[in-house]
Amino acid sequence: MKKNTAELAQSQMKPETTIIAIPNNGKGRVRYDKKAESEFFVDNSALAGFTGERILYMAVRELIENSLDSCETNHILPNISLSLKLLDPENEMWLVSCQDNGIGIPSDKVPVAVCSFLTSGKYVEKQQRGLFGVGLKMIAAFSTKDTDHPLKVWTKTQEDGSEYYFELRTDIGTNRPIVLLKRIIKTGESRIQDECGFRIEAVLRARLSPITKNKIYEYISQTSIVNPYAILTFETDEGKVVFERRTEIMPHPAKEVLPHPGDMDLKTLKKAIIRFMNQKTTLQGVLCNSFQKLSSEKAKEIITKAGVDLKIADKYDEHELIKVVNICKQTKFQAPNTEHLSPIGEEILIAGMTSEYTIVTNKENTNSGDQPQQQLSTKVLRPVLTGYSSRTCVVNNRPTIVECGIAYGGDISSFKLHRFANKIPLLYDEGSDVAREVVSEVEINKMGISKKEVKEQFANPDSKSDRAVELLPIHIFFHICSTKIPYKTAGKESIASEGDLKRYMKACLA
Amino acid sequence: MKKNTAELAQSQMKPETTIIAIPNNGKGRVRYDKKAESEFFVDNSALAGFTGERILYMAVRELIENSLDSCETNHILPNISLSLKLLDPENEMWLVSCQDNGIGIPSDKVPVAVCSFLTSGKYVEKQQRGLFGVGLKMIAAFSTKDTDHPLKVWTKTQEDGSEYYFELRTDIGTNRPIVLLKRIIKTGESRIQDECGFRIEAVLRARLSPITKNKIYEYISQTSIVNPYAILTFETDEGKVVFERRTEIMPHPAKEVLPHPGDMDLKTLKKAIIRFMNQKTTLQGVLCNSFQKLSSEKAKEIITKAGVDLKIADKYDEHELIKVVNICKQTKFQAPNTEHLSPIGEEILIAGMTSEYTIVTNKENTNSGDQPQQQLSTKVLRPVLTGYSSRTCVVNNRPTIVECGIAYGGDISSFKLHRFANKIPLLYDEGSDVAREVVSEVEINKMGISKKEVKEQFANPDSKSDRAVELLPIHIFFHICSTKIPYKTAGKESIASEGDLKRYMKACLA
Structure with missing residues (x-):
C-alpha cells in the first residue's frame, strides 16, 4: 500500500484549476479561481x-x-x-x-x-x-x-x-x-x-469533549426511540451498549412522488420536457405525466390560458414556457398526496417525551479484564398531562406532516424542546429552528394549560416575556416529515420557517 | 434576442448527468446521480x-x-x-x-x-x-x-x-x-x-413582505453606519434615499496572508508543495516560504522531529508528510499577524449603537407627479453609560479581532443585540449565533452594570434565568473581523462558536 500512496501523491500534484493566473499583488488585481466541490x-x-x-x-x-x-x-x-x-x-x-x-x-x-x-x-x-x-x-x-x-x-x-x-x-x-x-x-x-x-x-x-460525547449518546438514544424497529449497537472504549428492537412492525418504504405543479419553474419544466425528448410528445402530455394533480384536461386548460400554441413539447422556447409557468403559479391545484409519508405516531412520540435514558458502565466486568459492559437505564417520567396532535399540510408544494406532543408537570421539572425531522433527532442550533420561534410565539393558555396550573408552577405568570414558556416544567416535541425538509445548513440541524410551516406548527400546539 | 433564447432552450436540453440509469421502481434499487454545483x-x-x-x-x-x-x-x-x-x-x-x-x-x-x-x-x-x-x-x-x-x-x-x-x-x-x-x-x-x-x-x-422591506432598510442603514466612507443610494417605487459619505478616510486595503502552520493538514501542505513542483525546492524551503511564523531553522527542526529524510519536497509520500503535519499540530508557533485586519473602532461603533434611522417619505413631491423623495431621520439615543472593548486573538489559527460595545439605560428602552462580521450587519438567525450564546452566559454584574442600576431598571433582578439580560434596557454590539469568518450557512447570517471565539467575546463583555 505504501507504493500506492506514493503514486497517489504524485497524481494529486496537478496544478490547481486556475482560470486566470494574475498574482494578487495587493494592488487591486483579482485572481478568479474555480474550486472543486470537495475543496x-x-x-x-x-x-x-x-x-x-x-x-x-x-x-x-x-x-x-x-x-x-x-x-x-x-x-x-x-x-x-x-x-x-x-x-x-x-x-x-x-x-x-x-x-x-x-x-x-x-x-x-x-x-x-x-x-x-x-x-x-x-x-x-x-x-x-x-x-x-x-x-x-x-x-x-x-x-x-x-x-x-x-x-x-x-x-x-x-x-x-x-x-x-x-x-x-x-x-x-x-x-x-x-x-x-x-x-x-x-x-x-x-x-x-x-x-x-x-x-x-x-x-x-x-x-x-464530554459535551460531544453526551450529544452522541443522546443522538443514538433519541434515534432509537423514534425508530423502535431498529437494533442499534454502540461501542466505545468504555464499553458497549445495545438499544434493542421493540417492534417488528416497520413503516412501508417511502416512494418517490412526482413534483407538484404549484412548485413549477423553468428548470423543473425543462427537465420534464427533456425526459420526453425526441418522442414527439405534446406539452400537454409532458405536463400530465410529469406533475401530480394535473389531468390531461387541466394541462390543456393551462396551455390555452398561457396563450401559446399546442405543439411538440421540445419545440417551445423559454419565452413561451415562462407563460406556462406563470399560469401554473396563478392556478389553484389540489393539495399533494401525503399517503407516502411516515409519521412517528402518538404512542412512540409520547414515549419519547417521557423517557430519560442513562448509560451506566458496569465496573465489575472491567476489573476482570474483559470488555467493559454498559447498561441502559430508562426512567419513565409521569407528567400531569400529555397531549398529541398532528396536521397534514403542504409546505412549498411539498406534502408535509407536522406532529406535536406536550408533556407537562408531574415529575417533569424543567422546559425541554425535542425536535425531529424525518425521524432523526436535531440536537444543535435550536435557537435558529422554526420550532423555537413557534414556542416563543404561542401563548401558554392556548396550549391547554390552565392559568391555575401555570400559577402553581410558575412564580410570575403575568410576565409578558415571550420566553415565559421556557420557565415552565414542560416537554414539547415536534416532528416534521416531508419529501424535502427545508434545512438551513447541510449539517441538518435547524429547519427554516418556510411557507406556512410555522402556521401549521402553531396550530398543532395552540 | 428571441432567436438566441430559442437556441439556448435547445442547447440546454442535454440529458442529465446520470451515472447509472436503473429506474427507481420502489423495490430497493437506488439510482446514483451527480448534481452540478448550480443545480x-x-x-x-x-x-x-x-x-x-x-x-x-x-x-x-x-x-x-x-x-x-x-x-x-x-x-x-x-x-x-x-x-x-x-x-x-x-x-x-x-x-x-x-x-x-x-x-x-x-x-x-x-x-x-x-x-x-x-x-x-x-x-x-x-x-x-x-x-x-x-x-x-x-x-x-x-x-x-x-x-x-x-x-x-x-x-x-x-x-x-x-x-x-x-x-x-x-x-x-x-x-x-x-x-x-x-x-x-x-x-x-x-x-x-x-x-x-x-x-x-x-x-x-x-x-x-413589509418585514422583509424593513430588513432591507435596516441592512442598508447599518451597513452605512459601519462603512461611513461609502455613499449608498437606495431607490424603490416609494422614492430614493441617500446615505451620505461622512468621512474620506478609508482603511488600507486588506492583504492576502500566508496560512498559519498550526492550521496545516495534508491538503494545505500538498498544495504548498505543488507550487514549488519541479523546482528542486527542499521541504524546508517550501515550509518557510508557504506558512507564516516558520523560519528556516524552525522548518528544519520540524522535519527532524518528524523523523523523515531531508529531500526535494515533491519526493515525499503521504505517510511521510502526515508525520510533518502531526509535529506541526504539536508545536507552539507565534500567533498569526493581525495588522492586516480592519476593525470598526470605538467611535463608529458607539455611533452605531446609539443611532436610530427612520425613513420618511415626502408626500408633497408625490403629489406634484415627480419622483417621490424620501428623507432620512436620525435619532441619537443618550444612554446612561457606554463601553467599548476589543480583543485581538487567534481563532482556528486565523487572526481575529473581536470588538464589543454596550450602551445602557437613559432613553434606551429595551434589549437589542447588534451583530457585525467583516463590516456587514447580520440581521437574521440571531438565535443560533455565538453572540447570543455569549450574551446568555455572561452575568449582568460582570458587564460593569451595578446591582443598583439593574434594580432600577429591572423588576426581578434575582432571577436566575439566563435570559435575564434580555429584559434590560441595553444595546450590545459585537463585531468580528477575520480572514475567515466561521459562518454556519452560505447565507452568512450566523457565526459558529469555533475554537476560542466565544471565550474572547465573553472577555470583551465581562
Whole structure:
C-alpha cells in the first residue's frame, strides 16, 4: 500500500484549476479561481456541520442515517453496529466504524458514492433522512486531509451476492475518488454475514469533549426511540451498549412522488420536457405525466390560458414556457398526496417525551479484564398531562406532516424542546429552528394549560416575556416529515420557517 | 434576442448527468446521480439563504457586499447605487439593479464570475465580505429559473478602459454561463461614468413582505453606519434615499496572508508543495516560504522531529508528510499577524449603537407627479453609560479581532443585540449565533452594570434565568473581523462558536 500512496501523491500534484493566473499583488488585481466541490466543502466545513468539536458527532449521525435509509429502502429490519475508538491519543486520531444490513452499494458505484461530493442516491422526491449527498463525503475528505489511513469499505448487494472490499481516498482538488485497492472477499474472510450490507471504517482527527460525547449518546438514544424497529449497537472504549428492537412492525418504504405543479419553474419544466425528448410528445402530455394533480384536461386548460400554441413539447422556447409557468403559479391545484409519508405516531412520540435514558458502565466486568459492559437505564417520567396532535399540510408544494406532543408537570421539572425531522433527532442550533420561534410565539393558555396550573408552577405568570414558556416544567416535541425538509445548513440541524410551516406548527400546539 | 433564447432552450436540453440509469421502481434499487454545483444550490437554496421572503433581501445584500469589496480592493471611495422596483405585479417580478465604482470584472471573466458557482475572486486569505463564491450566482440562477429575462451586466476595468455589455443566463444543469450577447458600449451609450465600475440588472420572482422591506432598510442603514466612507443610494417605487459619505478616510486595503502552520493538514501542505513542483525546492524551503511564523531553522527542526529524510519536497509520500503535519499540530508557533485586519473602532461603533434611522417619505413631491423623495431621520439615543472593548486573538489559527460595545439605560428602552462580521450587519438567525450564546452566559454584574442600576431598571433582578439580560434596557454590539469568518450557512447570517471565539467575546463583555 505504501507504493500506492506514493503514486497517489504524485497524481494529486496537478496544478490547481486556475482560470486566470494574475498574482494578487495587493494592488487591486483579482485572481478568479474555480474550486472543486470537495475543496469547497472542506474549506467551508461549517456548512456541513463539521466544525471543531462536532466532527465525531457529525460522523456518527451521517453514518447511522445512511444505514437506516439503506435498510428502509428495501423494507429490511435495521441492525446497525457503530463503534468509536481512540486509535492514537497523541495525535487525536479516532477510528469510526459502522456496519448495517441495508441494501449495500453496487461495487461499481462505491468510489463515487463514498468520495465524490454531490453524487448521491438520495436525489429523489421521497421521505428519507439523507438529502444533500455531502455527509459521507465529508468523512472521506476529512480522513484524507488529516490522516494517511485509507477509508475501508465492505459492500454486498442482493443482485451481486459477492462481498467487495475497497481502500479509498478522496482527491480533494478534483472531487474524484482514488481507489487504492478493490477486491472480492474470499469466503471465510467475510465481514458481512447478512444477505446484503455495508461496512465502513474511517480514521478521523478530532477532539471528543464530554459535551460531544453526551450529544452522541443522546443522538443514538433519541434515534432509537423514534425508530423502535431498529437494533442499534454502540461501542466505545468504555464499553458497549445495545438499544434493542421493540417492534417488528416497520413503516412501508417511502416512494418517490412526482413534483407538484404549484412548485413549477423553468428548470423543473425543462427537465420534464427533456425526459420526453425526441418522442414527439405534446406539452400537454409532458405536463400530465410529469406533475401530480394535473389531468390531461387541466394541462390543456393551462396551455390555452398561457396563450401559446399546442405543439411538440421540445419545440417551445423559454419565452413561451415562462407563460406556462406563470399560469401554473396563478392556478389553484389540489393539495399533494401525503399517503407516502411516515409519521412517528402518538404512542412512540409520547414515549419519547417521557423517557430519560442513562448509560451506566458496569465496573465489575472491567476489573476482570474483559470488555467493559454498559447498561441502559430508562426512567419513565409521569407528567400531569400529555397531549398529541398532528396536521397534514403542504409546505412549498411539498406534502408535509407536522406532529406535536406536550408533556407537562408531574415529575417533569424543567422546559425541554425535542425536535425531529424525518425521524432523526436535531440536537444543535435550536435557537435558529422554526420550532423555537413557534414556542416563543404561542401563548401558554392556548396550549391547554390552565392559568391555575401555570400559577402553581410558575412564580410570575403575568410576565409578558415571550420566553415565559421556557420557565415552565414542560416537554414539547415536534416532528416534521416531508419529501424535502427545508434545512438551513447541510449539517441538518435547524429547519427554516418556510411557507406556512410555522402556521401549521402553531396550530398543532395552540 | 428571441432567436438566441430559442437556441439556448435547445442547447440546454442535454440529458442529465446520470451515472447509472436503473429506474427507481420502489423495490430497493437506488439510482446514483451527480448534481452540478448550480443545480445543488438551486435545489437547496436555503443553504445560501435564498428562501421564500428572504430572496430580495439576500439579493440586495449580496450585491452591496460585492460592490464594497470591489471598491476596497483598490482603495476606491465607494459610491454604490441600488434599486429595487416592481416590474410585473401579477407575476411578482422585481427588477433589482446595483451599480458601483469598484474595479469591475475583466470582460473575459464576466460570464463565469457572474454565473458559475464555486468560481470566485474571493478564494484568498484576507478580510473581505464575500467568502463562498455563491451569492451572485444565486441571483443569476434564480433569474434564469423563474423568468425569461437575461441578466444584464456592464463592466469597465482600469486595465482595459472599454465598457462591455453582457446578457447572460445560467445553464443550471451544467453550472456553465450562457452568453446571449456581448458587445463594447459605444461612447454616448455609456452607463459607467467613472474610470472603472460594474452594473448589474436582474429580474427576480419574489414576494416583498413589509418585514422583509424593513430588513432591507435596516441592512442598508447599518451597513452605512459601519462603512461611513461609502455613499449608498437606495431607490424603490416609494422614492430614493441617500446615505451620505461622512468621512474620506478609508482603511488600507486588506492583504492576502500566508496560512498559519498550526492550521496545516495534508491538503494545505500538498498544495504548498505543488507550487514549488519541479523546482528542486527542499521541504524546508517550501515550509518557510508557504506558512507564516516558520523560519528556516524552525522548518528544519520540524522535519527532524518528524523523523523523515531531508529531500526535494515533491519526493515525499503521504505517510511521510502526515508525520510533518502531526509535529506541526504539536508545536507552539507565534500567533498569526493581525495588522492586516480592519476593525470598526470605538467611535463608529458607539455611533452605531446609539443611532436610530427612520425613513420618511415626502408626500408633497408625490403629489406634484415627480419622483417621490424620501428623507432620512436620525435619532441619537443618550444612554446612561457606554463601553467599548476589543480583543485581538487567534481563532482556528486565523487572526481575529473581536470588538464589543454596550450602551445602557437613559432613553434606551429595551434589549437589542447588534451583530457585525467583516463590516456587514447580520440581521437574521440571531438565535443560533455565538453572540447570543455569549450574551446568555455572561452575568449582568460582570458587564460593569451595578446591582443598583439593574434594580432600577429591572423588576426581578434575582432571577436566575439566563435570559435575564434580555429584559434590560441595553444595546450590545459585537463585531468580528477575520480572514475567515466561521459562518454556519452560505447565507452568512450566523457565526459558529469555533475554537476560542466565544471565550474572547465573553472577555470583551465581562
